Amino acid sequence: MxxxxxxxxxxxxxxxxxxxxxxxxxxxxxxxxxxxxxxxxxxxxxxxxxxxxxxxxxxxxxxxxxxxxxxxxxxxxxxxxxxxxxxxxxxxxxxxxxxxxxxxxxxxxxxxxxxxxxxxxxxxxxxxxxxxxxxxxxxxxxxxxxxxxxxxxxxxxxxxxxxxxxxxxxxxxxxxxxxxxxxxxxxxxxxxDLAAHGLRLLIINTGVHHELADGQYARRRQDCENAAKRLGVPALRDVTDLAGALARLSGDERKRTQHVVTENHRVEAVIGLLRAGAVREIGALLNASHLSLRDQFEVSCPELDVAVEAAVRGGARGARMTGGGFGGSAIALVPEERLPAVRDEVLRAYEARGWAAPAFLEATPAPGARRLR
Missing domain, CATH: 3.30.230.10 (Ribosomal Protein S5; domain 2)
Structure with missing residues (x-):
């Protein structure tokens, strides 16, 4: 070793x-x-x-x-x-x-x-x-x-x-x-068990990291805390009337709140679909998550957006950025037979913009922390 x-x-x-x-x-x-x-x-x-x-x-x-x-x-x-x-x-x-x-x-x-x-x-x-x-x-x-x-x-x-x-x-x-x-x-x-449903989770590593990320991450967190305080709730998790909350907010606080509340609902919806065995149907929720992260939370970047759009165009059931944002990776839920087409579509999209090719990884759920010896 x-x-x-x-x-x-x-x-x-x-x-x-x-x-x-x-x-x-x-x-x-x-x-x-x-x-x-x-x-x-x-x-x-x-x-x-x-x-x-x-x-x-x-x-x-x-x-x-x-x-x-x-x-x-x-x-x-x-x-x-x-x-x-x-x-x-x-x-x-x-x-x-x-x-x-x-x-x-x-x-x-x-x-x-x-x-x-x-x-x-x-x-x-x-x-x-x-x-x-x-x-x-x-x-x-x-x-x-x-x-x-x-x-x-x-x-x-x-x-x-x-x-x-x-x-x-x-x-x-x-x-x-x-x-x-x-x-x-x-x-x-x-x-x-994605493989049992003929699916793969493809990680598209853009290889980029925009240096504004650390300060912007802290700012997003502060936006959320400010919105919760304005709404009189301990955290945005506690917002139950989204329309009413959004009517009381403006600007960044309004957008951050919309993302957090709807993202929690998307997590619950994915859990329901997984329990029902409708694994292929979670793709639409991945797409919605990316749009919310791009437009409401504003933590995406051109490299992530292009990767997501190209993956879906190539046949992915859904795709989104993952992680803190401003670079890093996107994930795509891909039917096994569409993997080559999705990779090719993403590579073509990057090449057309003069960007370095991203790296592709297939992820399966692995064990957590453990002692090896």
């Missing part, structure tokens, strides 16, 4: 264990998690592997297979930089929560496609959290580990994400999507 070999070379011994956490793709339920809403992600076959051994001195040593020669040795976690802030943030969050964790030697290896919006950061956090949970005998529930990982990203790294990515990485099951209520944190596994 590559991560073990690098650990041995870096630290002169074998790791105490190796843990893996997957990235995720979100089938539907975008920008609803931090509005106490509903989401339906699943784990993907790619993720982050962490080889870890405990240290009694509190020092954290960090290395990455993908960043040779950039090892960091830290006594003060605030001094970490770059990718290392994510695992360091987990150690910080565990200590802030009162858990008796010491230091560690850590080597990270990841195969989540870069820039795809498949949540490699959450995978890195959850792999670290699970390793520390095992090594220091914490026996924390999986959702508590997800919350620790979220706190690391919110309060240490400074990204105001919701709980979805970390929960999907920690709790997902093979062959199933994760239906998560982001208020109660109740969840249940939903069977998602």
């Amino acid at each position: 590559r991560v073990v070999e690098v650990f041995r070379a870096a630290y002169g011994s074998d790791p105490a264990g190796v843990w893996h956490a997957p990235g995720r793709v979100n089938l539907i339920g975008e920008h609803t998690d931090y509005n106490d809403g509903l989401v339906l992600p699943f784990a993907v076959p790619w993720g982050v592997t962490a080889a870890v051994s405990p240290r009694p001195d509190g020092v954290v040593r960090l290395a990455s297979v993908q960043a040779p020669g950039e090892e960091q040795v830290v006594e003060d976690l605030d001094q970490t930089r770059g990718w290392a802030r994510y695992p360091a943030g987990v150690v910080w969050a565990l200590r802030r929560a009162g858990h008796p964790v010491g230091g560690a030697d850590i080597v990270i290896d990841g195969d989540v496609p870069r820039g795809a919006g498949l949540s490699s950061s959450a995978a890195l956090e959850v792999a670290t959290a699970l390793a520390f949970d095992d090594l220091y005998g914490l026996a924390l529930p999986r959702m508590e580990l997800a919350k620790i990982a979220q706190r690391a990203e919110n309060d240490f790294v400074g990204m105001p994400c919701g709980i979805m990515d970390q929960a999907a990485s920690a709790l997902s099951e093979e062959g199933r999507a994760l239906f998560l209520d982001c208020r109660s944190l109740g969840s249940r596994a939903v069977p998602l």
Whole structure:
């Protein structure tokens, strides 16, 4: 195992264990998690592997297979930089929560496609959290580990994400999507056997990332909080009279509210269709989700829009951007026999605009975080 070999070379011994956490793709339920809403992600076959051994001195040593020669040795976690802030943030969050964790030697290896919006950061956090949970005998529930990982990203790294990515990485099951209520944190596994219905979920990785994304993400969250306050509800999840709410709002707050409320309804509708075995029919809801994210939440970009439109033109049952937006990936629900046609149509559309070709991945629901050895 590559991560073990690098650990041995870096630290002169074998790791105490190796843990893996997957990235995720979100089938539907975008920008609803931090509005106490509903989401339906699943784990993907790619993720982050962490080889870890405990240290009694509190020092954290960090290395990455993908960043040779950039090892960091830290006594003060605030001094970490770059990718290392994510695992360091987990150690910080565990200590802030009162858990008796010491230091560690850590080597990270990841195969989540870069820039795809498949949540490699959450995978890195959850792999670290699970390793520390095992090594220091914490026996924390999986959702508590997800919350620790979220706190690391919110309060240490400074990204105001919701709980979805970390929960999907920690709790997902093979062959199933994760239906998560982001208020109660109740969840249940939903069977998602696309192949049995002659379907594939194609990830179209645009390979682009527009740099305005981080600040715009925080702004969208603030828009939602402002709208909820104006409406006198704890969160946009609580809006039950959408027409009445929209009549009281204007501008960005009105648009954000319309997206969040209707997106929650779309999640519930997809669950109903999956239960009924009408898997092919969820495509229309994916299309509606993309239009709402493009026009009401305003987090799409030309590369995502073109990918979605071309995929549908090529025969996909439905398609939408997935993840935070401003780049990353789109997903398309494609009949198996239409896969070549969908790929060709997207490639032609990109070539016609002089854009670099996107990458294509087929995603099946993978297991959540686990110890490998």
